[in-house]
Each structure stands twice: as C-alpha cells, then as structure tokens.
Amino acid sequence: xxxxxxxxxxxxxxxxxxxxxxxxxxxxxxxxxxxxxxxxxxxxxxxxxxxxxxxxxxxxxxxxxxxxxxxxxxxxxxxxxxxxxxxxxxxxxxxxxxxxxxxxxxxxxxxxxxxxxxxxxxxxxxxxxxxxxxxxxxxxxxxxxxxxxxxxxxxxxxxxxxxxxxxxxxxxxxxxxxxxxxxxxxxxxxxxxxxxxxxxxxxxxxxxxxxxxxxxxxxxxxxxxxxxxxxxxxxxxxxxxxxxxxxxxxxxxxxxxxxxxxxxxxxxxxxxxxxxxxxxxxxxxxxxxxxxxxxxxxxxxxxxxxxxxxxxxxxxxxxxxxxxxxxxxxxxxxxxxxxxxxxxxxxxxxxxxxxxxxxxxxxxxxx
Amino acid sequence: xxxxxxxxxxxxxxxxxxxxxxxxxxxxxxxxxxxxxxxxxxxxxxxxxxxxxxxxxxxxxxxxxxxxxxxxxxxxxxxxxxxxxxxxxxxxxxxxxxxxxxxxxxxxxxxxxxxxxxxxxxxxxxxxxxxxxxxxxxxxxxxxxxxxxxxxxxxx
Numbered sequence: 001x002x003x004x005x006x007x008x009x010x011x012x013x014x015x016x017x018x019x020x021x022x023x024x025x026x027x028x029x030x031x032x033x034x035x036x037x038x039x040x041x042x043x044x045x046x047x048x049x050x051x052x053x054x055x056x057x058x059x060x061x062x063x064x065x066x067x068x069x070x071x072x073x074x075x076x077x078x079x080x081x082x083x084x085x086x087x088x089x090x091x092x093x094x095x096x097x098x099x100x101x102x103x104x105x106x107x108x109x110x111x112x113x114x115x116x117x118x119x120x121x122x123x124x125x126x127x128x129x130x131x132x133x134x135x136x137x138x139x140x141x142x143x144x145x146x147x148x149x150x151x152x153x154x155x156x157x158x159x160x161x162x163x164x165x166x167x168x169x170x171x172x173x174x175x176x177x178x179x180x181x182x183x184x185x186x187x188x189x190x191x192x193x194x195x196x197x198x199x200x201x202x203x204x205x206x207x208x209x210x211x212x213x214x215x216x217x218x219x220x221x222x223x224x225x226x227x228x229x230x231x232x233x234x235x236x237x238x239x240x241x242x243x244x245x246x247x248x249x250x251x252x253x254x255x256x257x258x259x260x261x262x263x264x265x266x267x268x269x270x271x272x273x274x275x276x277x278x279x280x281x282x283x284x285x286x287x288x289x290x291x292x293x294x295x296x297x298x299x300x301x302x303x304x305x306x307x308x309x310x311x312x313x314x315x316x317x318x319x320x321x322x323x324x325x326x327x328x329x330x331x332x333x334x335x336x337x338x339x340x341x342x343x344x345x346x347x348x349x350x351x352x353x354x355x356x357x358x359x360x361x362x363x364x365x366x367x
Numbered sequence: 368x369x370x371x372x373x374x375x376x377x378x379x380x381x382x383x384x385x386x387x388x389x390x391x392x393x394x395x396x397x398x399x400x401x402x403x404x405x406x407x408x409x410x411x412x413x414x415x416x417x418x419x420x421x422x423x424x425x426x427x428x429x430x431x432x433x434x435x436x437x438x439x440x441x442x443x444x445x446x447x448x449x450x451x452x453x454x455x456x457x458x459x460x461x462x463x464x465x466x467x468x469x470x471x472x473x474x475x476x477x478x479x480x481x482x483x484x485x486x487x488x489x490x491x492x493x494x495x496x497x498x499x500x501x502x503x504x505x506x507x508x509x510x511x512x513x514x515x516x517x518x519x520x521x522x523x
Contacts, residue, residue, distance in 0.1 A: 074461050095462040095467065205475050206509045207475075318440070
C-alpha cells in the first residue's frame, strides 16, 4: 500500500515538473519579441509584440480588417496581402483562397501569426475603419421577425460612412454563446445623421447574433461595433436608379434613399420591395415621407402571397414579376439589389437579359 | 473517411479540434456530445447500415429538398405534397472541418413533415458532411441528423 502511494506521489510530481517545463518552453520558444509590420510600402509602420495572429495584432493597433467570425477562420473576409514574413500557407486558409490569390500572396490574417518583421498590403480605406462604442436608444419591432436597432454613438461621437455600407457588430458572451462573435449588418439610417445609426436585424433560427439582439439586448445597453465596410454604395452617374430589396435587405436601400433626398440627387429612382404578406412590409411611412420631399422616387411594394384578409390592392408576385413588367430596356440604368441570395441572383439575371451591363449591377447578397 | 470501420487518426484529431473551435456557433457540430468524434462516426455508420441506407442516398435527398426550398426565397415550399421546406440564409460561409476546399453558405433549412408535424433541420454544410464523411453531427447540435429520425421524417 505504501509503495502504491509513493508511486502515485512520484508520478504526480513528475507530471507537475513536466507541465512546468512545457510552460517555460512555450514562453521561451513562443516568444517572438518585437516585430515591425510595414503596411503599404511604409504608409504605416507598426512596432508590435510578436506571437499573436495578424488580425488581432492589427486590431490592437486600431486597424480593422473585416471579419464576420471574430478570427475563427470561418468567414474568409480578413484577407490581406503578405509580401514578407507570412510563413507557409496553412491548411486552414486553403479553402478560402483562389489560385490567383495564392499566387498574389493573399492570406487570411486571422490565421497568420506575427513571428517576425512583416510587409503587408491592405486597402487604404481600411485606415478609415474605426471601433465605436454606442448606446442602445431604441429597439422596435418592424415585423414579426425583424427588429430595428437604434444606436447613439458614445466614442467616437460621429461616424462617416457611405449609404449602403455595413458595420461589424460585436455580440458579447451571453447564455449559449461562450465567446464574443462579430456579425455584419447594413446601416439603415441617413449619412446626414452621423451621431447614431440604425440597423435592421432579421431573427435567424438558432442564430447566435440575432437571438442576442432579439431576446437579450435592451435599451440603455452599451454595444461595440466597427466599420464601415463594403463596396455596396451609390455610384455617381446620370443613370436611372433601380433599388430592389426583400426583407432586411431594405436596410442599405433606406440609407441610399435618405442620401438621394438629402443630397437632392436628380435621378429617376424606382424602388421595388418584395414581401410575403402585408404585415411583412416595413418603413412604409418613412418612404412615403421621402417621396413627399422629392418627386423622382417611385415606390412599388409587392406581396408574393397576400391573403384576401389583407385587402391588398397593390402589386402581387415577386420582385422579378414586377421588374419584368416595368423594365423595357437596359439603357441608362443602374441597379442595386439587396436581400435573399436567390432573389439577388434572379434579379441580376433579369436585368442582364434586359441589357444592363454587369458592371452597373451592384448587390449585397447577405450570403 | 466515413466508411465502416472508422479509425482514430491524427487527422481525425485535427478535425475534432476544428469542430470544437466552431463554438459558440450552435455549440458547434459536436453539440453537447461527450463521445469522441470517432465514436460518433462509428455508431452512426452502424445505424445507417442497420437501416439499409447509405450516406449518399440521404445526402442526395437532403440536397433535392434544399434545392426546392431555395426556389421559395425564404418562404415555405410544399414538396411532393408531403413536406414544407423553408431556407434561411445568413451572411458568411463555412468551410468543411475536414479541410476540404470550398465554402458552404450559412443556410438553415427546415423541413416539416405535413402529416406527422415532425421537423428536421440541416444546412448546406450538413449535406456535404453526411455525403463525404458520414458525419451526422453530435447529440445536442442544432443540426444533428439522427439517422433513424431522418429515415422516418423523410419517409426513406
């Protein structure tokens, strides 16, 4: 019995010593010292402590590379070009990189560790992206499954963005979510009101983020987000504008409408918004008020399956049914589509068949 | 991979580690299952064999139903007068935890058997993992496709 106890004690001591040796080894070999990251041929130079992932390191220095998964390697958004110091391509990066990207030294910044001096290239507009702290000033049900979230900025106090862009909203730890995650939401409010933003959030079944926003977030809570991001914004031209959306895809479209009215953009605008039933239509009053401020916005809401009890007298069918009837040719037209990915693909196809060049069809596919 | 018998290997360890790092999203593909991945794969494979089904058959049927659901643009679609299928899309894409190339849209496909009212839920990634790896996800995962339930609800 004594020998067994002695043996167990010896084993425990040995295990503890080995664990300690592993800790020491990790801190010695895992310590990469100071590293310098040169960005865009010297536009910025960062002196950082090595050992962490590039995405997090850049974020600590106030440079926000887009990420929807919080650095877990599941969204593929955090691509940067690493000219030197990136090490070999990792298996976790491979699914997200096309052959041309690999040849061009594009890497996933959430997977690459900073181990030595690095030279990287990032789009210059990323320098404009900031982290914001804000307070929830309103939570409003727009439909049975869609909520409007209103935020007043605390620090910084104002935000500069283009109508149509999105932000990355941080979902903190909560019951059912062990670590913070980020999710992208388009800004629905006007660029002319920079002290706050509005977001539209659809409840996604079992969604980590939407469950938090719909069921846990309350007025007065403080939140964090960063941005703005995205290439989905109004282009400057004389073309007629078609704005097409379903569901919460209306968010960036609303922001674009505010821009068109606030800046008195003198172009013909047609908005086609698709929903299922009358109760799924939202922002009807807001759009009507915008139409009262300018005569060049035509708004066509369409319901795909209105029951008789809705008493709906407006357009029926899908957005593609409406567009097929009203769009004769593709001349002098520019299209902005947002919402369900299948809808986006169908609308894009329709406009291409009508003759709108592909480079004048812009979309935010939400997928 | 995904064929009976299934062996523990460093690759499977790596896959299991990647699945664990999918938390907190839906508690990950392993769910709240306390079994090792190799046990989950082996036991589900044995059940599939005993039910007289194949992974390919199940994946094919799930794919067909998802394809019909996509035509609904987020609204329920009636398929074969037996099922109501709805698909929801969220932003972003997911890779296969086995490290295969390609990304899968973050879809949430919900099927209701009209007669029994029973519901089955899966995603585009689920279909791939069933077909290529015989992985039906761990117990407690939102997207767990218990083979017996799949057979019953889809009337295979």
